[in-house]
Amino acid sequence: MKLYCPNCKTEFPPLDVNVADNLAYCRRCGEAFAISKLLGHASTRREPLPDPVTNIPKGCWYHETMDGWTAGATTRSPLAFFIVPFMCVWSGGSLGGIYGSQILHGKFNLVMSLFGLPFLVGTIFIGGMAAMTIAGKVVLTVRGNELTVFTGVWGIGWRRKVTIEASSRLYSNRSNFHYPGSSPSNITIEGPKSIRFGSGLSFPRQIFITQLLRYKFNLPDQGI
Numbered sequence: 001m002k003l004y005c006p007n008c009k010t011e012f013p014p015l016d017v018n019v020a021d022n023l024a025y026c027r028r029c030g031e032a033f034a035i036s037k038l039l040g041h042a043s044t045r046r047e048p049l050p051d052p053v054t055n056i057p058k059g060c061w062y063h064e065t066m067d068g069w070t071a072g073a074t075t076r077s078p079l080a081f082f083i084v085p086f087m088c089v090w091s092g093g094s095l096g097g098i099y100g101s102q103i104l105h106g107k108f109n110l111v112m113s114l115f116g117l118p119f120l121v122g123t124i125f126i127g128g129m130a131a132m133t134i135a136g137k138v139v140l141t142v143r144g145n146e147l148t149v150f151t152g153v154w155g156i157g158w159r160r161k162v163t164i165e166a167s168s169r170l171y172s173n174r175s176n177f178h179y180p181g182s183s184p185s186n187i188t189i190e191g192p193k194s195i196r197f198g199s200g201l202s203f204p205r206q207i208f209i210t211q212l213l214r215y216k217f218n219l220p221d222q223g224i
């Protein structure tokens with residue numbers, strides 16, 4: 001059975017249909033639809049977006065602040081149960097063997113040390129990914145039309161600021177990086193300054209953040 005986006009009539013690829021969560025996600029529109037509704041309604045009329053805050057998925061949060069609001073989502077993932085042991089074995093084995101033995105014997109070996117560099121870089125990369133699956137989060141802080149996006153773990157991470165204007169575009173884009181269980185898209189805002197974020201978030205969490213931004217800033221659906 002095929003499902004089509006009620007907005008743009010694009011067929012949902014199987015990857016973007018999540019039957020368990022009753023959600024189908026349209027990449028072009030950057031919007032999710034309840035599968036039950038798609039099946040029940042022949043009508044393709046757009047309904048106004050409900051306030052996403054009335055239905056916050058697990059792993060997401062929203063608070064009003066003195067001068068705006070803040071919301072976020074965790075990038076926690078069951079993948080941690082795989083990636084952490086993997087990192088211990090892989091990094092422990094390679095780095096322990098290459099650098100550990102040098103430290104142990106108190107002898108520096110240049111060739112071995114250079115040979116180990118890719119493993120060191122790999123460990124930093126996998127370590128970052130492991131940290132994100134254990135305790136990572138994406139946090140939005142909004143003051144007026146100024147949006148700050150933080151991506152990281154325990155306050156260590158990447159903080160970016162953009163201004164959202166009426167002409168800004170909000171949509172999903174294929175992400176260069178994702179892992180099993182996370183959405184294959186990111187959230188893209190194109191404006192005076194553009195930003196891409198939200199890779200590594202699960203499908204429902206990414207949809208929540210996208211819909212919240214769309215709702216709060218009254219941004220229309222945009223094709224890619």
Ligand SMILES: [Zn+2]
Nearest residue numbers: 005008026029
């Ligand atoms: Zn669509």
